[in-house]
Amino acid sequence: MAQMRIVKGVSVASGLALGPVHVVHTTPNVVPTWSVAEEEVPREIERLREAVEIATENLKSREKIVAAEVGERDAAVFSVHRTILQDPSTAKDVENMIREQRINAESAVQTLIERFHKSLSGVQGAKARGFAADFSDPWRVVLDALMSHEREVMEQTDEQVVLAAAELTPQVVTFLPRERVLAVVAETGGRYSHGAVLARSFGFPCVVGLPNLLSRLEQGMRISVDGDAGTVQLRPEKEDVDRFLSLLEQRKERVKKLSQHAALPAQTSDGHRLETMVNIESIRDLDTFNPEHTDGVGLLRTEFLYMERSQFPSEEEQYRLYRRVLERMGRRQVTLRTLDIGNDKQLSYFKTPKENNPALGWRGLRISIEWQDLLRVQLRAALRASAHGNMRILLPMVTSIEEVREVHRIFDGVRRQLADQGFEIPSDVPVGIMVEVPSSVFVLPHLVKEIDFVSVGTNDLVQYLLAVDRDNPWVSKLYDVSHPAVLMALAQVARVAGEAGKPCSVCGEMASDYATALMMLGMGYDAVSVVPSLLPEVKYAVRETSHAEAVQIAALALAETTSEGVRRVLTQARERLHVRQTAMVRGAAEVAAVPELRGDSKKREKG
Numbered sequence: 001m002a003q004m005r006i007v008k009g010v011s012v013a014s015g016l017a018l019g020p021v022h023v024v025h026t027t028p029n030v031v032p033t034w035s036v037a038e039e040e041v042p043r044e045i046e047r048l049r050e051a052v053e054i055a056t057e058n059l060k061s062r063e064k065i066v067a068a069e070v071g072e073r074d075a076a077v078f079s080v081h082r083t084i085l086q087d088p089s090t091a092k093d094v095e096n097m098i099r100e101q102r103i104n105a106e107s108a109v110q111t112l113i114e115r116f117h118k119s120l121s122g123v124q125g126a127k128a129r130g131f132a133a134d135f136s137d138p139w140r141v142v143l144d145a146l147m148s149h150e151r152e153v154m155e156q157t158d159e160q161v162v163l164a165a166a167e168l169t170p171q172v173v174t175f176l177p178r179e180r181v182l183a184v185v186a187e188t189g190g191r192y193s194h195g196a197v198l199a200r201s202f203g204f205p206c207v208v209g210l211p212n213l214l215s216r217l218e219q220g221m222r223i224s225v226d227g228d229a230g231t232v233q234l235r236p237e238k239e240d241v242d243r244f245l246s247l248l249e250q251r252k253e254r255v256k257k258l259s260q261h262a263a264l265p266a267q268t269s270d271g272h273r274l275e276t277m278v279n280i281e282s283i284r285d286l287d288t289f290n291p292e293h294t295d296g297v298g299l300l301r302t303e304f305l306y307m308e309r310s311q312f313p314s315e316e317e318q319y320r321l322y323r324r325v326l327e328r329m330g331r332r333q334v335t336l337r338t339l340d341i342g343n344d345k346q347l348s349y350f351k352t353p354k355e356n357n358p359a360l361g362w363r364g365l366r367i368s369i370e371w372q373d374l375l376r377v378q379l380r381a382a383l384r385a386s387a388h389g390n391m392r393i394l395l396p397m398v399t400s401i402e403e404v405r406e407v408h409r410i411f412d413g414v415r416r417q418l419a420d421q422g423f424e425i426p427s428d429v430p431v432g433i434m435v436e437v438p439s440s441v442f443v444l445p446h447l448v449k450e451i452d453f454v455s456v457g458t459n460d461l462v463q464y465l466l467a468v469d470r471d472n473p474w475v476s477k478l479y480d481v482s483h484p485a486v487l488m489a490l491a492q493v494a495r496v497a498g499e500a501g502k503p504c505s506v507c508g509e510m511a512s513d514y515a516t517a518l519m520m521l522g523m524g525y526d527a528v529s530v531v532p533s534l535l536p537e538v539k540y541a542v543r544e545t546s547h548a549e550a551v552q553i554a555a556l557a558l559a560e561t562t563s564e565g566v567r568r569v570l571t572q573a574r575e576r577l578h579v580r581q582t583a584m585v586r587g588a589a590e591v592a593a594v595p596e597l598r599g600d601s602k603k604r605e606k607g
C-alpha cells in the first residue's frame with residue numbers, strides 16, 4: 001500500500017525531489033554507529049580489512065616521506081605502527097566485535113581505541129599515556145580510512161542523489177557538491193540548526209523528524225521528497241511518480257507566477273515599503289539571484305568563506321571576495337558580518353577548545369575580540385573593499401556595550417592605519433549589531449546610541465531566550481519560534497530601534513516565513529533578509545497585504561499568551577494569502593472568501 005511508504009516528518013525547506021538515496025553514515029567529527037544485519041557481517045569485516053590495508057599503505061608512504069625529509073630514525077615509528085596493525089589477535093578482537101555485537105567497522109575500531117586508553121587511564125605518567133597513544137594511533141588511521149571511504153566512493157560517480165542521515169548537520173548538507181544533491185532528509189535535526197540554514201540556502205528540499213528512517217532505507221533506493229508537505233515516500237510506484245510529476249508541474253507554475261513579482265518592490269497595497277534583502281553563505285550564492293530584485297545583502301555570513309578554505313584567507317583574498325560581492329550588488333547595500341565561528345561553525349584549521357556548552361562558549365565576537373589580529377585583517381579587507389560599493393559592517397553575538405566600544409576602538413585603529421598607508425576608504429561605513437542574545441535586547445536603548453543599525457538574528461535569539469540548543473535534535477521540538485517571549489523581544493527591538501531612528505531588520509530564518517515577515521513589518525521592522533529562493537514569496541506576501549493588515553497581524557499575535565495562539569494567528573494570515581495566491585495561479589479575476597483575521601485571546605477573555 002502506497003500510504004505505508006509515506007513517512008511524515010517536519011518540513012525544513014520546500015521543494016520536490018525524486019531520485020536514489022545515499023545514506024550518509026560518516027561525518028568528520030562523529031564516529032557513526034549502526035547495526036549490521038547478519039548477512040552483512042562478512043561485508044563489514046571485508047570493509048575493515050580493506051581499511052587496514054589502506055592504513056598500512058598510508059603508514060608506508062608517511063614513513064618514506066619522513067625518512068627522506070627528517071631521517072630514518074624518526075621514520076621508524078611508522079614501521080612500529082604497521083607492526084601494531086598486523087597483530088592478528090587485535091584484528092581478531094575487532095572482527096569479533098563486528099560479528100558478535102553486529103556493529104559497523106567504524107564503531108568497532110572506535111571501541112578498540114577507547115579500550116587502549118581506558119586500560120591505561122589509571123596508570124600514572126606521561127610515558128604510559130604515550131604508550132596508549134602509540135597503540136591507538138595506527139588504528140586511528142584505519143578509522144580515517146573507513147570514514148573517508150564513503151565520500152571517496154561517492155566521488156567516483158556524478159549521479160544525483162537524495163542525501164539521508166541520522167542528523168541534519170552542516171557536514172551532511174555539504175557532503176557532496178551542490179549540483180549532485182537533489183534533497184536532504186534526516187531522522188533528527190532542528191528547523192533552525194545550521195544544517196537547516198545551509199539546506200535552505202542551497203535550495204535543497206529538506207525534511208527532518210523522520211525517526212527510524214535509516215533502518216528503512218537501502219543505498220540507491222528510490223525515494224521522493226516533498227519539502228512543502230514534509231513527507232518522504234519510499235519506493236514510489238508508477239501512480240506515485242505521476243502524482244509527483246503533476247505536483248512538480250504545479251510548483252513550477254507557482255514559482256513562475258511568483259517570479260513575475262520578483263522584480264517588483266515589496267510594497268504593501270497602501271504604499272508601505274519593506275526592504276527585502278538576501279542572506280549569503282558562499283560566494284557561489286551570488287549567482288543564484290538577480291541583484292536587481294533585491295534591496296541588497298542583509299547578511300553576508302563571512303565564516304562560510306573561511307570554512308571553504310584550508311587556512312585563514314589572507315587580507316588580499318578577503319578583499320577580492322568582498323569586492324566581488326560589492327561590485328555584483330552595485331549601489332545596493334551589502335551587510336558584511338564579521339567572523340562568527342565557534343559552536344558548530346568550526347574551521348578545520350582553527351581548533352576551538354572542547355567545551356561543554358559551546359553555544360554559550362567561545363564564539364562569534366568573543367573570538368574576534370580575543371584574537372584581534374583576525375578581526376583586524378578582516379576589517380582591513382572589508383574597509384578597503386568598501387570603496388567599491390555600499391557596505392555596512394555587522395557584529396555577531398554582541399552581549400554588551402563594552403564589546404561594541406572595543407570593536408569601535410579596533411575599527412578606528414584599522415581605519416587610521418589604512419589612511420596612513422594611503423588607502424582611500426569611505427569614512428562613513430555604518431557599523432551595526434546583531435541582536436541575538438537576550439542581554440542585547442535589554443540594553444538596546446543604550447546600545448543603539450553607539451551603533452548605526454540593528455539586525456535581529458532570531459536563530460540564536462530563540463535558542464538563548466528559550467534555553468533550547470538550536471542544533472540539539474533532542475530538544476528541537478522545544479525550539480519554538482512562536483513562543484510569546486520571542487514575539488515580545490522582537491517587538492521591543494523594533495520599538496527601541498524605531499524610537500532611536502536606527503534602521504532595523506531581521507536576518508534570522510524566521511523572516512523567511514512570509515506570514516512571520518508580515519508580522520515583522522507590522523511590528524515596525526524596515527527590512528527582512530532571507531535566503532534568495534524565498535524572496536519572491538515574501539515580496540508577493542507583502543504586495544498582497546496592506547500595512548494596516550500587517551499591523552493587525554502583529555497586534556493579534558502579540559496579544560496571544562501561548563505559542564498555539566500565535567500560531568493560530570499566523571495560520572490565519574497564511575490562509576488569507578493562500579486564497580489570494582490560488583486565485584493568482586488560476587488566473588481568477590476576483591479573490592473569493594478571504595478568511596477573517598481574528599485572534600482568539602479576546603474571545604477567551606469574553607467567555
Ligand code: PEP
Pocket residue numbers: 197299301340436456457458459460461507508509
Ligand atoms: C541568527 O542567529 O539568526 C543568524 C542569522 O546567524 P547564524 O544563523 O549564522 O547564527
Ligand code: MG
Pocket residue numbers: 396436457459460
Ligand atoms: Mg547567529
